[in-house]
Amino acid sequence: MRRKVTLKQIAKELDVSISTVSKSLRDSPEISEDTRQKVQAFAKLYNYKPNLIALSLKNKKTKTIGIIIPEIVHHFFATVISGIEHVANEHGYNVIVTLSDESFDKEVINMEMLANGTIDGFIMSLSKETQHKKDFHHITEVMNQGMPVVMFDRVTNDVLCDKVIIDDNLAAYEAVQTLIDKGFRKIALITTVDYVSVGKLRTDGYVKALKTNSIEVNPNLILKIEDIDLCDLQIEELLDNNEVDAVFAVNELFAVTAIKAAKKLGRNVPEEISVIGFTDGIISKYSSPSITTVSQNGIKMGGKAAKMLIERLESEEEEEEHYKTEVIETHLVIRESTPTL
Amino acid sequence: MRRKVTLKQIAKELDVSISTVSKSLRDSPEISEDTRQKVQAFAKLYNYKPNLIALSLKNKKTKTIGIIIPEIVHHFFATVISGIEHVANEHGYNVIVTLSDESFDKEVINMEMLANGTIDGFIMSLSKETQHKKDFHHITEVMNQGMPVVMFDRVTNDVLCDKVIIDDNLAAYEAVQTLIDKGFRKIALITTVDYVSVGKLRTDGYVKALKTNSIEVNPNLILKIEDIDLCDLQIEELLDNNEVDAVFAVNELFAVTAIKAAKKLGRNVPEEISVIGFTDGIISKYSSPSITTVSQNGIKMGGKAAKMLIERLESEEEEEEHYKTEVIETHLVIRESTPTL
DNA sequence: TTTCAACACGAAAACGTTTTCGGTAGGTCG
DNA sequence: CGACCTACCGAAAACGTTTTCGTGTTGAAA
Structure with missing residues (x-):
């Protein structure tokens, strides 16, 4: 040896x-x-x-980026990591990945674990619990120590830092507008509970689209799902008890579950019910019928986040306090779950 | 600050x-x-x-595990990372993730990048190109420097190290046997080119099942796919030109594509064609019909790999040369793409 | 022959820790 | 009163780098 x-x-x-x-x-x-x-x-x-460790100690730079995300067995987050990793690699950085499992405590622990010299900066997406508690002290703390943080997708206004998001509100608005343009009026919304920032924004976009078109917002058609494991029953109930001609779902899972429920109830998609989802992932592409969806380019999002972080790391001047929020454009991917004309 | x-x-x-x-x-x-x-x-x-960097330098231990996988936007690999991360975290380890993008060169570069002190050991799955070239010098080299390596899923016999696999051959055999038991005889195989180790093993299992049951192996029913982008056409052609009553696919993508092709050709699944896939991922679960598949527990696989690596790292005695290969059990998840009886 | 620059190299500090080894002060015991 | 022990603390080395500064040698110019 x-x-x-x-x-x-x-x-x-x-x-x-x-x-x-x-x-x-x-x-x-x-x-x-x-x-x-x-x-x-x-x-x-x-x-x-x-020896890179010796260099890190000497230079006080590790050339490593810390990522904290809620979960990794999730198409969107996986694409974001992929985007980060590739940009990071091009610039000679490594990425260290930790999972919060949607738990506030794990998010804090992971953050503290990495903050003690292991990494140069963070890229993160908030856990549900963190968004619910609105407790961001762990983040402001590492930022106070001079460690830059870039947030993506699930962000908060309570922390000043660089951010990469999509315009969830607008994207949802446009998706629903598309349904309205096709003549649908009884459009159901399947969304998350409000404390999930992106869920809330997409819900708002849905409401805005209806209002803009002078369509009454029917609370019975809005389903806010707390527990994912029960979503199939709830969605089935929604479709069964209401006349619905279209569904807008804030993620893939809800969309495909809606399609399954519709089938079960003997309603054809897209002939009798149209469905639009959010996040262009594996499910949307391979389900049948394939699902029309708002594409949310995770690769680009991760890449942008990495670029912003690295730029901040390598700009000698600590030009604080003019943080940017980048908005990644989205577009509707038309597939089989909506009628063609 | x-x-x-x-x-x-x-x-x-x-x-x-x-x-x-x-x-x-x-x-x-x-x-x-x-x-x-x-x-x-x-x-x-x-x-x-x-400061953990200072400690790493002093202790010559970083408490960090390096992961090298072909891609991350892939359900199975994402589950494996998840499994690794959780076990690693329990033991106070972090994980640093790099992607080879199925490229030999990137695999080598990433390995060398991490081998210089950044991590204590590797968990990896070989890239296609590496398996094709059969060049493993980068791996033996880091092992020679005393850095343990654990391979999972895509492994090779040419390197002596700890490994975690499933019994691809047996799992495929059992899946095909199931089809045979249901009375099917014209069973097509959709697989990868032979240099992908798991593809080859699953192909062998298919052949073995047929032979055991004295069914002639018809080369026309075996499709080896090189370029994934063309798989839909090839699969369609296969089903169109041959009488096929069942399909065994070595991954989810091929399985769902086969179902789409069958539909397109007006053949109902499972009434006219049965399909069994491999890897119990998102697609199998949410496609319609949902797909009967060989479950391959990535969480368990990753967890086991992490455990083996950490044990080796923390056993003071460098007890070399009795490497273990752990086999994770699989089982068939019965869904809608196969007839019930 | 003296002086000084150019050249080639080494010593040591620094990064932040842990740990071994001494050392000093006080007290106790004979 | 001297010897020794104990309790407490500091100096320094070590991990592997990079870099600043110092130093010795050589050759050429004066």
């Missing part, structure tokens, strides 16, 4: 000083051509690679 | 030595009750947390 070789060992072996070795490897002009070549040859032979 | 406080600063402030501060915080009996309390109070006030 050939352990990793250090500068000290090379120095000893070649009977020169550590500084000479270091300088030789960095092509310093202080070192004579002779010794430089000698050292470099030796280093190559023994496959010397500088 | 309150920067992070160090031992040195506390020492200076309290006019004691660094060692005294360190010992006080670790409740060393060498320190008097008085100073210990004083130091601890001060540390708490200023929210002192030891």
